[in-house]
Amino acid sequence: MNYKNIFKILSLIGITVSVIFLLDIAVGVIYKEHFEKFLLYDGLFFVINLFVWLLLKNHELNLKIKESILVVNLLWILLGVAGAIPLVLYTDVSLASAFFEAVSGFTTTGATVFNDIESLPHIILFHRSLMHWLGGLGVIVLGVGLLSVINPTGSLSLFKAESTGVQLEKLTPKIKDTALSLWVVYFVLTITDMLLLKFFGMDWFDAINHAFSTISTGGFSTKNSSLGYFTDDGIVWVTTVFMMLSGINFLAHLKMYHKDLSGYRSEEVRWYFLIFLALSLALTVVHIDISRDTFYDALKHSSFTIASVITTTGFATIDYGSWSHLAIAIIFIGLLMGGNAGSTAGGIKIIRHVIIFKTLSSEMKRILHPNTIISVFVDGVKQKERILSSTFGFFTLFMMTVAIVTIYIYARGYDAMSAISGAFALVGNVGPGFSLVGPSDNFAFFSDFDKLFFSFAMIVGRLECYTVFVLLSSAFWKKF
Numbered sequence: 001m002n003y004k005n006i007f008k009i010l011s012l013i014g015i016t017v018s019v020i021f022l023l024d025i026a027v028g029v030i031y032k033e034h035f036e037k038f039l040l041y042d043g044l045f046f047v048i049n050l051f052v053w054l055l056l057k058n059h060e061l062n063l064k065i066k067e068s069i070l071v072v073n074l075l076w077i078l079l080g081v082a083g084a085i086p087l088v089l090y091t092d093v094s095l096a097s098a099f100f101e102a103v104s105g106f107t108t109t110g111a112t113v114f115n116d117i118e119s120l121p122h123i124i125l126f127h128r129s130l131m132h133w134l135g136g137l138g139v140i141v142l143g144v145g146l147l148s149v150i151n152p153t154g155s156l157s158l159f160k161a162e163s164t165g166v167q168l169e170k171l172t173p174k175i176k177d178t179a180l181s182l183w184v185v186y187f188v189l190t191i192t193d194m195l196l197l198k199f200f201g202m203d204w205f206d207a208i209n210h211a212f213s214t215i216s217t218g219g220f221s222t223k224n225s226s227l228g229y230f231t232d233d234g235i236v237w238v239t240t241v242f243m244m245l246s247g248i249n250f251l252a253h254l255k256m257y258h259k260d261l262s263g264y265r266s267e268e269v270r271w272y273f274l275i276f277l278a279l280s281l282a283l284t285v286v287h288i289d290i291s292r293d294t295f296y297d298a299l300k301h302s303s304f305t306i307a308s309v310i311t312t313t314g315f316a317t318i319d320y321g322s323w324s325h326l327a328i329a330i331i332f333i334g335l336l337m338g339g340n341a342g343s344t345a346g347g348i349k350i351i352r353h354v355i356i357f358k359t360l361s362s363e364m365k366r367i368l369h370p371n372t373i374i375s376v377f378v379d380g381v382k383q384k385e386r387i388l389s390s391t392f393g394f395f396t397l398f399m400m401t402v403a404i405v406t407i408y409i410y411a412r413g414y415d416a417m418s419a420i421s422g423a424f425a426l427v428g429n430v431g432p433g434f435s436l437v438g439p440s441d442n443f444a445f446f447s448d449f450d451k452l453f454f455s456f457a458m459i460v461g462r463l464e465c466y467t468v469f470v471l472l473s474s475a476f477w478k479k480f
Contacts, residue, residue, distance in 0.1 A: 002062075002067065004056055004059045005059075005061055005062065005063050005067050005071075006067055006070055006071050006074065007052055007056060008052075008053065008056040008059060008061060009061070009063065009071050010049075010052075010071065010074060010075060010078060011049040011050070011052035011053040011056070012049075012053060013075060013078075014045065014046075014048075014049030014052075014078065014082070015046060015049045015050055015053060017079070017082060017134070018042050018045045018046035018049060018082075019046070020130070020134065021038075021042045021045075021086075021127075021130075022042065023126070023130060024038060024042075024086065024123055024126055024127045024130060025038055025039050025042065025123070027122050027123050027126040028121075028122070028123035030122075031121075031122040031123070033121050033122060033123050035123060037089045037090070038086050038089065038090070038123060041085055041086060041089060045082060045085075066476065069467055069470060069471070069476075070471070072463060072467055073459075073463070073467065073468060073471060076103065076106065076107070076459045076462065076463070077459075079102065079103075079106045079131075079135070080099050080102045080103040080106065080455060080459075081099065081102075082102070083101075083102030083103075083105055083106060083127070083131050084098035084099040084101065084102040085098070086123075086124065086127055087101055087102065087124065087127070090120075090121060090123065090124050091114070091120065091124065093113055093114070094448055096448035096449070096451045096452050097113040097444070097448065097451055099451070099452065099455055100113055100443065100451035100452070100454060100455050101113050101114070101128070102131060103455040103458050103459060104431075104455075104458060105128050105131030105132050105135065105218065105220065106131050106132075106134065106135035106462075107135055107346075107429050107458045107459060107461070107462035108132050108135050108136050108216045108217055108218040108219075108312070108344060108346065108429055108462075109218070109219075109312075109314070109346070109425075109426065109429040109430065109431050109458045109461075109462075110132070110213070110218045110219025110220055110313065110314035110429075110430070110431030110432070111314075111425065111426065111431045111432070111437075111442070111443050111454075111458075112220065112431075112442045112443065112444075113442060113443055113444045113451065114442065114444070115442060115444055116224060117221065117222065117223065117224050118222070118223060118224050122205065125205075125209060125222050126205075126208075126209060128220045129208075129209040129210075129212040129213055129218075129220055129222075130212060132212050132213050132216040132218030132219075132220055133190070133212035133213075133215070133216050133218075135216065135218070135462075136186070136215060136216025136217065136218065136246075136344040137182060137183060137186050137216075137250065137344055178251075178254075181254055181257075182250050182251070182254060185250055185253045185254050185257065186215060186250065186344075189215050189242065189245065189246065189253070190211050190212065190215045191211075192242075193210075193211040193214055193215060193238065193239075193242045194207045194208050194211035195207075196234075196238045197210055197211060197235060197238060197239075199234075200232045200234030200235045200238060201230065201231075201232040201234070201235060202230065202235060205222070206222050206223075209221075209222050210222070210227075210239065211242075213313070213315070214239055214242045214243055214246065214313065214315075215242060215246050215344065216246070216344050217243060217246050217247060217311045217312055217313040217339065217343070217344045217345045217346070218313065218314070218431075219308070219313045219314025219315050219431040219432075221315065225316075225440075226315050226316045226317070226439070227239060227304070227315050227316065227317045228316060228317045228318055233300060236300055236301075236304050236317055237300070239304065239315065240303055240304045240307045243307045243308060243311045243313050243315070244273075244276065244307050244311065246311060246313075246339075246343060246344050246345065247272065247307075247310065247311035247339030247340060247343050247344075247345040248263075248264070248269060248272065248339070248340050248343055249263060249266075249268070249269070249340040249341060249342035249343055250342055250343060250344070251263060251342050252264050252266070252269065252340075252342075266379050267351075267354055267378055267379050268340050268341065268350045268351040268354060268378075269340065271350050271353075271354055272310075272339070272340055272350045275310065275334075275337055275350070276303075276306055276307065276310055279306045279310070279330055279331075279333060279334050280299070280302050280303045280306045280307075281302075282330050283302035283305065283306060283327060283330045283331065284298045284299045284302040284303075285298075286323075286324065286326050286327045286330065287301060287302050287323070287327060290323055290324050290327060300317075301317050301318050301320075304317050305317070305318070305320050305331060305334075306330075306331070306334045309331055309334040309335045309430060310334040310335075310337045310338070310339065310345075310347075311339045311343075311345045312335075312338060312339065312345045312346040312347045312428055312429050312430040312431070313345075313431075314425075314430055314431025314432050314439075316432065316439035316440070319438065319439055319440040320438075320439060321432075321434050321435065321438030321439055321440065321441075322438075322440075328434055332421070332424075332434075335347075335421070335424055335425070335428065335430055335433075336348065336424070336428075337350060337353065338350060338352075338428065346428050346429030346430065346461060346462065347428040347429065347430065348394075348395065348398060348428070351378070352391050352394065352395060354378060355376065355378060355383065355387070355388065355391045356391060356392065356395060358376045358377075358378070359376050359388055359391075359392070362374040362375070362376055376388060390466075393466070394464060394465055394466065397465035397466065397469055398427065398461075398464075398465055401427050401457065401460050401461070401465060402423045402424055402427050402428075403423075405422070405423035405426060405427060405453075405454070405457050406419045406420050406422075406423040407419075408453065409422055409423060409450075412450065414436060415435055415436065417433075417434050417435040418433065418434070418435040418436040418437055420433075421433030421434040421435065421437065422436075422437040423457075425437065426454050426457045426458050426461065427457050427458070427460060427461040428461055429458060429461050429462055
């Protein structure tokens with residue numbers, strides 16, 4: 001393994017992130033806040049990364065898949081530290097809490113350690129949202145575009161290591177063009193969402209922060225009561241729509257730009273919307289029975305809530321954790337779903353559920369008809385055994401990780417609902433769970449060690465298990 005490759009890539013991305021962090025400083029200037037500490041820190045972060053880059057500037061990169069995997073894992077730790085230091089400088093949280101918040105930001109989990117978000121300075125509120133936005137489509141995907149300038153052959157392996165979903169798909173001959181095109185789509189959706197939120201009554205600062213959090217399916221808000229702070233129904237519906245759009249494979253949006261709607265006709269997208277509609281209507285009926293709200297109000301809150309959990313965004317308009325057990329059960333089903341592969345959403349992903357259920361169905365048929373050859377098809381394409389085994393392997397690793405986190409939280413003395421929902425919320429990058437970690441609560445009461453443990457759980461979920469667990473294999477550290 002060539003460690004010069006690893007340090008050169010990390011320094012390049014570190015330089016990029018430090019330049020983007022200048023937007024935080026600009027917010028501090030605009031709102032006349034003390035930005036000097038942030039500027040000093042960002043300048044130091046830039047200089048350190050630039051120094052490493054200059055030391056290795058003559059080193060020719062040839063990034064292999066093993067090095068890419070290690071880069072991606074180290075990157076999320078680097079980002080956690082880089083994003084945490086401004087939080088330590090401007091708030092009274094510990095370094096462990098700040099690291100948790102930063103990892104939650106970059107992994108788009110949206111779990112927070114702050115009790116009073118509205119008391120935070122604008123520079124920190126924007127910093128939290130910016131971390132979401134950068135992490136949403138993946139810092140590595142952004143890095144692929146920059147990396148291709150210096151490493152045309154290695155960028156594909158890096159993209160594979162970071163990208164989420166069942167299998168990698170690219171629409172252009174060069175992977176860097178696909179990555180940059182995805183960022184254009186990402187940017188357009190963000191701007192559109194921001195303008196609509198402003199139109200329906202948000203000020204510019206709230207609009208850009210919530211647009212960052214929505215398109216990244218992150219969930220950090222500038223208000224203690226999240227979207228429940230805003231009274232205009234237009235804000236709720238716009239956010240619902242853009243959460244759902246952000247939960248769709250971004251390659252489908254990119255195909256639409258090229259006048260190809262096939263991405264929206266996939267089985268995954270159809271099941272995605274069918275599940276959303278079914279859960280939204282079911283929750284609406286239950287909500288009417290609980291609250292005696294009108295059908296419209298119940299539908300508004302229920303649709304928003306299901307969109308929030310199914311896309312792993314984590315916004316809330318109301319404290320759904322206080323609803324009936326049946327309502328919580330419906331919401332929990334949404335929490336288990338996840339968005340589309342290739343989207344900014346976390347979780348298990350709809351396509352994996354489709355493959356798992358089709359595989360189980362084919363096995364049932366094989367039991368009844370042993371001599372029949374039965375294959376699994378998705379969108380008319382026969383799925384290879386490698387895809388099926390990878391899907392079941394991921395599901396096993398995901399559930400195993402959730403089980404470990406659940407046992408840890410429960411062993412620490414917390415109730416079963418907090419443990420189970422908290423584990424799914426962290427590993428699935430959802431944010432809020434139920435009970436002690438519900439939508440009106442936060443993770444501040446956990447110990448510093450707990451928060452560090454949870455931070456790595458979020459990273460495992462963000463990198464979809466394999467990329468992290470492969471490091472535990474002795475084969476990874478041997479030559480291959």
